[in-house]
Amino acid sequence: MAKRVKVVLNEDILSLGKDGDLVEVAPGYARNFLLPYDKALPVTPAVLKQVEHRRAKQAELEASLKQEAIDFQTALVTIGRFTVKKQIGEDEVLFGTVTNGDVAEAIEEATKKEIDRRNITVPEIHRTGKYKVQVKLHSEVTAEINLEVLSY
Incomplete structure (x- = not known):
């Protein structure tokens, strides 16, 4: 055997891997849990071809x-300054x-594109003036925008 x-x-299986991963497991684990509950497929040439196709699609989507x-980073830099x-x-x-x-509201007003506020890093701002703010747009792309704080 x-x-x-x-x-x-x-x-995705927590201690094993993500969807589409090729993993080696004990035969009993595969036979008694993974295969009957459709959590995995046995490796065949057709399945490997599907996995490669899925990975290529995922890479294209990421790109x-x-x-x-x-x-969008270029657009933010072109705008120059956002005011609050x-x-x-x-x-x-x-x-x-x-x-x-x-x-996030100031960026959305200027660009008409919604940004998740959790991806924005704001320094401590307690006075009016000009500040630099970091906006994470992608895992590898971060934009630095100029923020001007004004009074009513």
């Missing part, structure tokens, strides 16, 4: 998403602070 069996996963992020208006008190001190949600 074989010591290990090769299978292709149909879904297009990265290019889209680079294009806040209420101020004495000595140009803001009531509250400028949050990443405020920056």
Whole structure:
């Protein structure tokens, strides 16, 4: 009997791998759990061809998403400056602070494209003035934008 069996996963399994991965498992694990519950397929030339096709499609999708992020980064740099208006008190001190949600709204107003506020890194801003803000557009693409904080 074989010591290990090769299978292709149909879904993500926490300690084993991700969907589409080729893994070696114990024959009993494959026979009693993975194969009956359609969590994996036995390795055949046709299945390997499908896996390669799926990986090529995924790589193509990743490349297009990265290019889209680079294009949006260029658009953000072209715009130049984004403004956020806040209420101020004495000595140009803001009531509250400028949050990443405020920056996301300013970007959305200017570009008509929604950005997740969790991908925006804002320095501590408690006064009016000009600041640099980091916006993560893709795992490999980050834009640095100029933010101007003004009073009402």
